[in-house]
Amino acid sequence: MEIKQSESLFKRAMTFIPGGVNSPVRAFFSVGGTPRFIERADGAYLYDQDGNKYIDYISSWGPMILGQNHPVIKEAVIKAAESGLSFGTATKREVEIAELICTSIPHVEMIRMVNSGTEAVMSAIRAARGFTGRDKVIKFEGCYHGHTDAMLVKAGSGMMTSGIPDSRGVPMACAKDTLTAIYNDIDSVEKLFAENPGKIACLIIEPVAANMGLVLPEQGFLEKIREICTKEGAILIFDEVITGFRLAWGGAAQYFHIVPDLVTYGKIIGGGMPVGAYGGRKDIMTCIAPIGSVYQAGTLSGNPIAMAAGLAQLSILKEHPEIYQQLDLIGTRFADGMRKIKEERKAPIIVNQIGSLAGVFFTKEPVIDYVSAKKSDAKEFAKYYHYMLDRGCYFAPSQFEAIFFSAAHKQQDIEDTLRKAADFFE
Numbered sequence: 283m284e285i286k287q288s289e290s291l292f293k294r295a296m297t298f299i300p301g302g303v304n305s306p307v308r309a310f311f312s313v314g315g316t317p318r319f320i321e322r323a324d325g326a327y328l329y330d331q332d333g334n335k336y337i338d339y340i341s342s343w344g345p346m347i348l349g350q351n352h353p354v355i356k357e358a359v360i361k362a363a364e365s366g367l368s369f370g371t372a373t374k375r376e377v378e379i380a381e382l383i384c385t386s387i388p389h390v391e392m393i394r395m396v397n398s399g400t401e402a403v404m405s406a407i408r409a410a411r412g413f414t415g416r417d418k419v420i421k422f423e424g425c426y427h428g429h430t431d432a433m434l435v436k437a438g439s440g441m442m443t444s445g446i447p448d449s450r451g452v453p454m455a456c457a458k459d460t461l462t463a464i465y466n467d468i469d470s471v472e473k474l475f476a477e478n479p480g481k482i483a484c485l486i487i488e489p490v491a492a493n494m495g496l497v498l499p500e501q502g503f504l505e506k507i508r509e510i511c512t513k514e515g516a517i518l519i520f521d522e523v524i525t526g527f528r529l530a531w532g533g534a535a536q537y538f539h540i541v542p543d544l545v546t547y548g549k550i551i552g553g554g555m556p557v558g559a560y561g562g563r564k565d566i567m568t569c570i571a572p573i574g575s576v577y578q579a580g581t582l583s584g585n586p587i588a589m590a591a592g593l594a595q596l597s598i599l600k601e602h603p604e605i606y607q608q609l610d611l612i613g614t615r616f617a618d619g620m621r622k623i624k625e626e627r628k629a630p631i632i633v634n635q636i637g638s639l640a641g642v643f644f645t646k647e648p649v650i651d652y653v654s655a656k657k658s659d660a661k662e663f664a665k666y667y668h669y670m671l672d673r674g675c676y677f678a679p680s681q682f683e684a685i686f687f688s689a690a691h692k693q694q695d696i697e698d699t700l701r702k703a704a705d706f707f708e
C-alpha cells in the first residue's frame with residue numbers, strides 16, 4: 283500500500299506537534315508504523331492522502347454513529363454556518379437540544395453543554411463534590427474519563443496504550459483523593475467505602491468499559507454499585523461519553539435499567555463537532571453557576587454550529603429507533619464471525635461485543651478487567667493491526683481501544699473484513 287503522503291506529513295507533523303498528533307493514541311506508537319493521514323470520509327469509509335480507501339472502524343472514536351459525512355448533518359452545519367459561527371450568547375438550538383434530551387431521558391432532568399467529554403467529566407465530578415461536600419472519588423482501573431487531573435490515575439485508553447497509567451504532572455494532593463477499584467469486583471468497591479466512610483463524593487464508571495479494549499459489566503455488577511452509592515450517599519456518575527445514545531437512545535442506563543444520579547455525554551451528541559455535556563438530577567444540577575455555587579463555564583459551550591450538528595444527529599436517532607437494531611445486527615455479525623475464526627483457525631483471541639461496540643483481545647483468558655486486558659499480546663495485536671490496515675480495514679491503533687460500528691456499515695463490509703481476518707489466522 284502506497285503511503286508516501288502520510289509518511290511525509292508525519293515527518294513534518296513530528297517537527298511541530300508532540301508525537302505528530304493532537305491526541306496520543308492516533309500516533310500508532312503502540313502498533314508502530316506511520317499513521318494514515320485521512321483526507322476525507324464518506325459513509326463507512328475513510329480515504330487517506332494517498333487515495334487509499336479503508337473501512338472505518340473507529341468512527342472518530344464514536345461520534346460518527348450514522349456514518350461519515352451524513353447529508354442531513356452536513357446540511358445542518360452548512361445552514362447554521364450561514365448565520366454566523368459563534369455569538370457567546372444564549373441561542374435557540376441550545377434550548378432545543380437540552381429539551382430533546384431532558385424530555386426523552388427520564389434520569390436527565392437538567393443538562394449543561396460543554397466542549398468535550400473531559401470537560402463533562404471534570405464538571406460532573408465538581409458538581410458531585412459541591413453537592414455532597416465530600417472530596418474523594420472512586421474510579422476503576424482501566425476506565426478512561428478524559429484527561430482531567432483527578433482521572434489520570436490508573437486510566438485506560440491512550441494511557442494504557444502508552445503504558446503510563448498514572449500521568450506525570452498530576453499533583454499528589456490531587457491524586458490522593460482518587461481511589462481506584464477493580465472493574466467487575468464489587469468487593470473492591472465495598473472496601474473503599476468501608477475505608478473512607480462519609481468521604482466519597484462520587485463513583486464514576488464507564489457502564490461498559492471501552493477504554494481497556496471492550497470489557498462488559500458482569501451480571502449484577504452495576505446494580506450492586508447503584509445500591510452501594512445510594513446507601514453511602516455517594517453520587518453515581520455514569521460516564522456515557524461512548525455508550526450514550528449508542529447502546530440505546532438512553533444509553534447504558536436504559537440498556538441495563540440502572541438510574542445514575544449524573545451522566546456525562548460527548549461524541550455522538552456533537553455529531554462530529556466538539557461537544558460534551560453533563561446532566562442528571564435537578565437537585566444536583568441546580569448547584570451549578572449561575573444559580574448555584576459550583577462554578578463551570580466555557581466560551582464555546584453550546585456553540586451554534588456544534589449544536590446544529592448534534593441536534594441533526596440526535597433527531598435522526600430519536601426518530602429512527604430501528605437504527606439500534608441495525609447497529610446490534612452489525613456488531614453481532616462481526617463478533618460471531620470472529621468467534622468462528624477463533625474456533626476454526628484456533629486464533630488466540632477473545633471477542634467481547636455489545637451492540638455496536640466490540641473488542642478483539644490477543645489472549646486466551648476471558649477479559650473482564652484491567653489486569654486480564656493487560657495480559658493481551660500487544661505484539662501479536664500489532665501484526666494483526668497492520669495486516670488488516672494494509673488490506674483496507676482501519677481499526678483503532680491500540681489493543682486497548684474499542685471497535686465502533688456505524689449505521690453506514692453494510693453486511694458486505696463485515697464479510698469482507700472477516701475474510702481478511704480469517705486469512706491472517708491461516
Ligand code: KE4
Pocket residue numbers: 305306307308343397398399400401403426427428429439440488492493521522523524548549558683
Ligand atoms: P474527550 O475529552 O476526548 O472528548 O472525552 C474524554 C472521554 C471521556 N469518557 C470516556 C468514556 C471516553 O472514552 C473519553 C474519550 N475517549 C477516547 C477514546 N478511547 C478519545 C480518543 C482520544 O483520546 O483521542
